[in-house]
Amino acid sequence: MHPIPANETERLSALHDLEVLDTAPDSPYDALCRTACALFHVPMATVTLVEADRQWFKARCGFTAGETAREGSFCTHTILSDEVLVVEDARVDPRFATSPLVTGDPHVRFYAGAPIILSPGIRVGTVCVQSDAPRTFSACERTQLADLATMVAAQLTLRRTEARLRDSEAHYRLLADNTSDMIVRADPETRRLYVSPAARMILGYEPEELIGSRPVDHIHPDDVASFNRALAGLGEGRTDRAVTRQRYRRKDGSWVWVEVTFNPTRDALTGQVTGYVAAVRDVSEREEAARRIRHMARHDALTDLANRTLFRERLTQRLAAIRAGAPGFAVLCLDLDRFKAVNDGLGHQAGDALLCRVAERLKGLVRDGDTVSRLGGDEFTILLAASDRAEDVRHFARRLVAAIREPIDLDGQPVIVGISVGIARAPRDGTEPDALYRNADLALHQAKAGGRNTFRFYEPGMHFTGPEVAQAAR
Template identity: 40%
Template sequence: MLEKWAQVKGRDGAGTPPAQPAFDSAMEAFVRVASAALPGRVVEVWLTDAARARIGRAGPSDPRAAVMLARTGTFADVFEIADMGHDPDFAATGALPPGVVAVAPLLAGSGLVVAWSRAQAALAPAERALLRDVAALLSAHLAALTEEREASEQRDLYALIAEHNTDTLVRGNLEGVRLYISSSVRDLLGYAPEEMVGRRAAELVHPDDLPEFRRMMEDVRAGRVELLRTEHRQRRKDGAYVWLEAYLKLTRDKETGAPDGYVASVRDISQRKAAEEALAFAASHDPLTGLPNRVVGEARLSAALARWAGGESAVAVLMLDLDRFKAVNDTLGHGAGDQVLHAAAERFRAELRAGDLVARVGGDEFLVVVEAQPAPGAGAPAPEGAADAAAEAEAAASRLADRLIAAMAKPVMVAGRRVSVGLSAGIAAARPGRDTPAALLKAADAALYAAKAGGRNGWRVG
């Protein structure tokens, strides 16, 4: 179906049906110019429904449209109907008064430019060329309207996606300055978008994450990366830090191909990071006492022995075992035993120096790793300074053992009852031939058994 777009009365004053509302000023101007250039003729433009939909216009249909479209379907250039009033196809429609009708099809089946005159005068060659030019101009105008509407729809679609996406979308330049940020940043960081535009993300990055973040942005600025993923913390408007995950893609100038900025999709991963940290903690810590477990304790001991081998420190271990703990479990139950273990862990933490480690390695057994600065003259790599280093480590471990035993000599309150347990400790220092975790722990275990056999509530050096 064709739509009658506009109609303008020719200079001969020939009567026509009342003009329909014009939907586009440029289209109406084309028709006026064509009518003025073709004196004695009425010029109209009819669009197909498909063309009307492409440019986003609506309007009344015209009963002549289907007939004219069927007639012009086989023509690619201007053609004329010699006597419209006697044309069998149009006679039944009462379409137009008698006269000559000239038709110029628009490109891509968009519609027709129709010019008619009662004078039954055919178009001169110049008039045919003019009508053809009008059709070409109108075709170009319709193509521009179509392109504009499609671009507008794309912009609307992008705006819809950007403003309703739970991720925050960012456009920035190579200096890291934000040029655009979507409104979801209000939920992400508490800022309004206009507060973020013109600022660098680095301004809000956590100090611990800033060096790596700056290296990443330098890679982007230099065009060394096309796509990357990063996790870092940024400061919310309320001062709290949140973990963010960003997928960042480098963009390039369409003409030169040179990097011109980036786009990023950013989301809050604080809950995921908390879950990961909880899983990591559970895998490396005792669930009852919260102390590091055997795996962590032995890994820490291996690292300490590597430093000892380089003469950086003196290393000793203490194996601890609670005295009379089995009696607590047997008489008061495992719940009471758990309370004693928890209290012991708290007292151990309170006595340790910064840098020392206590880990729960069994039921009521604990491992303490002690590192001490080597005595003057004992800092040479093992084995040259081993004897002095071992003596220093044993001395530090012995002093710590005294404090731990004293701490556990105080009763523990369990369900309103005062429960007394003691502590025995075995000490072993790293030295040649005892330079692996297994060898050191074996020596400390032997010393612990000796302390137990010697009356408990004391320590021995192995």
Template identity: 45%
Template sequence: MTASRPVPHSDRGAAAPVRPAHEAEATEHRRTEAHLVEWEARLRAIEAAHAMAEHIAAFGHWRIDVATRTIAWSDGIARIFGRNQERATLPLDTHIGFYHPDDVERVRSAMDEALAGRSRTLGGGYEHRSRLLRPDGEVRVVAVHGLGEHDDAGRLVSVFGVCLDVTELVHSEQRLRQTGEAMRATLEAMDQGLVMIGPDDRVQVHNQRARDLLDLSDEVLHEGASFAAVRRHLAERGEFRSAPPEAREWLERGGFPTGIQGYERRRPDGTILETQLAPMASGGLVCTYTDLTERRQGEAALRSAEADYQSLFQNAVIGVYRARLDGGIVQANRALARLHGYGGGLMPAEGFNHDWYVEPDRHTAFLKCLETEGHVEDFVSEVRRHVGGERIWVAETAWVVRDAEGKPVWFEGTVADATERKRAQALIEHMARHDALTGLPNRRLFQETLSREIDGARRDGGWVAVLCCDLDRFKAVNDTFGHPAGDALLRVVASRLRGALREGDGVARLGGDEFAIILPGRGGARRIAAVARRLIQAAGRPVDLGGRAATVGVSIGVAVWPKHGDSADTLFKNADIALYRAKDSGRNTFRFYESGMALAVATRNLLEIDMRASIRSGGFALHYQPIFALADGAPQGFEALLRWDHPVHGSISPGAFIPLAEESGLITQLGAWALHEACREAVSWPGDLRVAVNVSAVQFRKTGLEHSVMRALAASGLPAGRLELEITESVLMQDSDAVIGSLHRLRAMGVRIALDDFGTGYSSLSYLCRFPFDKIKIDRSFIRDIDEPVAAAVVRAVVGLGERLGMAITAEGVETEEQLERVRRKGCTEVQGFLLGRPQPAAQAMALVAGRAAA
């Protein structure tokens, strides 16, 4: 039964009509729909407000479904991430993948712990600050907070997350941190100490420099320390005793000064400290401390220097002055007065001006240089003395003095008498361009003259011939009669060459026995040839050297401008090439340059260049030829022989490259290398096998051979007795006393000395008596002709000498059994040659010896 509902009345006493039931239901439905519409509108308004809040506050939210591991984003999240504008539900792993690669694993770990219910965060959620990577490559920083949602059974069903874009906050924090670090670095880099005190009289900021200057520990001066306590500590140490009274009063009673104050005081340790006090508007105080010790010491030194300067100014031995910019002298010292003839150092009060130059243009040049450069260095000029008018040379140095704004106000300078210096310079200039021995122009003046003559011929027409001259047999005269005689010969030849030329021709000594001649003028090859013949004839006449007659010849190479070269250098080079051809043609003759001559010289020069490169790159090698005893055939050692395998030309004969190495001086480097390499190799040989190394005459002329031998022995560890140096008779021909002395010193070390190629020199027997050689090696030419009576006699004589002097005798170049048998019968003690072993690399040479020992 349905309960009755009150019936509404339109007025009292009258009954209202009853509505049908379906009409009431329709009314209720409309009311419900209206409520739904209203709630939807409210919900949309809330969502719009929420979206607006997310946009304004730069945050967003999401919901993670635990069961499906999916995530739903709000508009704010899509805006922050720059992705998924349609707000589609995403797999959680996709969402995590949007973070920066370096943060992905940390974010995943936090979310996994939250979804597994292991989060330590209140509410079972998570939180982190991480970087995300937007599609355009921009990196944003977000702060994320998550909270878990549980069902009635307590199971985690979802996690709500709020994401706030904190990129600008992070950047601000970073800038603030960098600013703080920069401020701290600036404070610590300051040369001044700084202390900032707050209104509460406590230290807010300070740097290490302040602690150092005040000599305070961290316990006394630190942030938060009472500045009154700091002052008391300083006062107790007596730091303020030398402060000005007004500053000392403030420092001792406390409080802040009313305005900026500064004072200096001397600390107990002697340092001078400047203190600046600056009150701050906030009520605090900034104190700065500057160490003025060095500055004050410098000022004192400057005052002392000024006094010294005044003393030096008046007492200097050279003239010193101060002048106006127009040259008028306003102050001068006594030395300048004396230089200009004023006795007692007195000068007229007026009229002593900077106008003393003999050449009027010198004054203008001096002032112009001074104006342009600001200084003049060593301005040498001829001047007139004010008293007497005598001419002297002076050297002047001056500099402009400027005011604080850089404007010139005057100039100062020094003046020294340079008369003797000028004379000495003239002499030096002459010596610099002339040969001291003969008085002829030297190479420098020759080149200047040749360039000048070529310029004149190019301008006026004509030709210029260059004759390069080299004396023949001069070395023999020098070695035979001595260097003083050689010098006398050069002076005579120089005079004869000069006498064979006409006026206008020039002759120069380039060095040693080299002369060069310039023939300018008009004419042809006949005149040049006639001059060359006269020169050869003049130089070839005998020269009396203290009662002994000496004769030399001269070889001449000729090149003519412009036919044989357009420049001075080219012309001289081609004349030198022609000189080589004249020497090759038998000497004591002359040759004109021809184009084909350069090829031979170029080939020689290229070979020298290649040799230098091979020395640097290790392109040389040593081969070893065995030496055997004739008595029992036992190996005695090896001779080390240089080999050069050229990268282009293949194997080059030692007969080709050894003379070139000696001529170019490269034999010194090459010989030192061979010596060290032979000792290094020989130290590993069995028994007491020796290694023999050839030493060139050039190596003896250079210093350092003995040291090179000692270094080679020390570096290798080879006993000195196993090293044998082979020298030829040409070594003994040069400065024999020095060579003999060097050989004795080498012998004293224990090194053996052998005389190589015996019988091919000039004075072997005399040297055998002066130096006890360990070995004599008979030249292969005597072994080759041993069947001839003369050769056989020489061999017998050498063997006899060796027996009497206790020397071993080695026969070189044994190539046949007959030769081997004959040298055995002659009494030779050692043998060497192709019959017994060719020069081979070290390993093969040792194998040869091992094979003979086994046999």
């Protein structure tokens, strides 16, 4: 029998609430599967949703079947935890050795799956990659696969939000005279001549309060230029329709994201533009969901620090700025000392809490313009943007070591850890992202080999100390 999650009823309810089962192919999910195959060099990838008795593929690459039985499936085991499940050789794994997916087509030998987590404890499916040959799967690859699953979860949530928004809009259209959108009729100078009752809901104004006003009076200053360009095309007769998205100020002073569709009105005899009719729609939920997707793609889910992707972007930008004449900067690779002892002794939950406390301390040490990143596990980086002077960086490194050495309270349990730091300076120690990071990492290994709670600057001729030396220094 396949394992059944304790919260199966709640999980299935959330899955069906998405209203995505048995829907038509969706290009973003198909593209993600193709990307996964290319990224991990495997022939098969799926976005799988796990029902009570089957697993259905929302998207697939290299698979011919659209669904399979849940019994004996890899994905059923994947949704039991928040971790990536890796099966390096299914034929020797007693959980899957007799599975039809292993013994028959497509003859799966290797499997790696990351759960699609809608909310804590609610895992509706997986993003998984498979091969008909056994292989290993590195920690970095596990993180990348988990990132893909996070993006799918965000996309599913966005689709559900949009679906609910559409349902809400349809409901209000039935209740209102015309629509839940705010309908506006304006003259050629954009003065509002008519505003529908939806103004109360979207902007907090009574419709009469907006008569005679102009949209630009309520638009966020950063959005005025693009708005004026769109309206100019309508007024000059160059376009018959315009769609803009901007922030409007509500009566209470807050900002709301709206999408406005403009259609010009014309004189029946001359054809001259006499103004426009606009439909103003609140898209705050959609904008917030899109913002969360963008944020999640570049930030660590546990600590909310920059992730590897954002760190590399910032590093590349800073190196490009140096080539344009900007001052140098420093890259610090950080690794916690004795983290494994805390994680093993107090449990993973305490380990996660410790990482979050460390992240808070790191953020408290840096300035605007610096970047603190978590690359995975207990590995962090800091991009010090202001200076590459040895004395400045040395002073910061000492403060950093001292700050992390202070006891950390984990629910009444004082914990003391340390940190080892490797430092590379640009352009002195490298002008390319990979070279500069590699040199900082080499210096980190030297700091580990030299003892805990210390830092080392990169020097030409440094070499990798070896995993056994670095591990012994933890």
